[in-house]
Amino acid sequence: MPEEATTKGRVVLVTGGSRGIGRAITERFVAAGHRVAATYRSGDVPEGALPVRCEITDPEQVEQAFTTVEAELGPVEVLVANAGITRDTLLLRMSEQDFADVVETNLTASFRLARRASRAMMRARFGRMVFISSVVGQLGSAGQVNYAASKAGLVGMARSITRELGSRGITANVVAPGFISTDMTAALPPEQVSEYQARIPAGRLGGVEEVAAAVEFLAGDQAGYVSGAIIPVDGGLGMGH
Template sequence: MDRLFDLSGMTALVTGAAGGIGSAISHALARQGARLALSGSNPAKLRAFRDELNETYGHDHVEITCDLSDAEQVERLVPAAIDTLGKLDILVNNAGITRDNLVMRMKDEDWDAVIRVNLEAAFRLMRAATRPMMKARFGRIVTITSVVGATGNPGQTNYAAAKGGLTAMTKALAQEVASRGITANCVAPGFIRTAMTDVLPDAQKEALNARIPAGRMGEGAEIGAAVAFLASREAAYVTGQTLHVNGGMAMLS
């Protein structure tokens, strides 16, 4: 019997692949049989993570270093992934940065950096991936947004603007490419347990958990599972949507 959400024979480019959520997404896709191009800005960390995936799943995954703040490097990323993988079925826009501050104190460079990496780079990658996907008449574009893009958050006007922009951009793209067998969707995590949240004081963790009906922070694997579903053949009739994975913290339609 065929397994659900089998990605065997499919290829994927994942940005921010070696980070907390990115590594969980990469594991989920590789576990389902996809071959991955892992992108990030730290070559040593990428190589080590590639070796980990290859040892665990044996799919000959590859790494491609890219600084998403550099437009020229971003423009080369999708072609490099296709050259290495032979084709591109799945694009996962996961990488992101924060430069938090109250709006009165936010510097232009902090606004520009977050928009450039979180929003503009995703646009460039979507644009580059769309053409080969349209020729193949198949593609899955999954973008990691955030609950903050829907609810806002004090001190994150730049981050919320970028994440909200990703959601709107995805809806527009989904309408443009749906007739060619390409879907475009978002996954919006809530509070997810990562190395950064693990070092928070217990009192702060308890305060965060009190805001979540599930009573806990999410796990990276739970984001990975959502991405694997949206990347699958079975999700062909789901497009232009945002899947909120937040333990009920914000119940959004």
């Protein structure tokens, strides 16, 4: 794609846009002048974004969400699959439901979103898919067999989509955040946060805006030759993986 091309005004769909990393991503795309829709289950989405209530584990709700976005903003050109859950517990205590729920939300729903988004992207011969994974998808993490498996699966998904759809101008990439300052980490005991920081070469937790910046880059025309990649935003924690 020519350098002078611009993604200003692209239609962007962010899942899980009401809080944390998803909210920061939504805010960044809105600020950049894109037409942005954000799904949510509770709370609200940033001002300037089209709120779309959606349970991404429900195929009918996903279909309705895309129909709503297409009617209000136009076909989705940039998909950011961010919504996810955790059900942390040790392997011997993890129920099949704990495992299935996390994989369904984090991995299967991402497949569902990508499949639906690909229709318009293929017609337009342009598309950007960004999957929000995690450093534990490559490192592993005790008590997170389900979460790590679901986040690792996003890598295989993005790379397979790249091989299938790369010739149509569609890219699929993975952003893998490390320990990021969110409401969840703010609730942790200070000694636990200090333990995390000691493991991170950068010596600090990351900010949601740093993850959002990586996503914005991958969604842009300048990243048209970047596909099937894992972009770590983890302060060096997962380097080499």
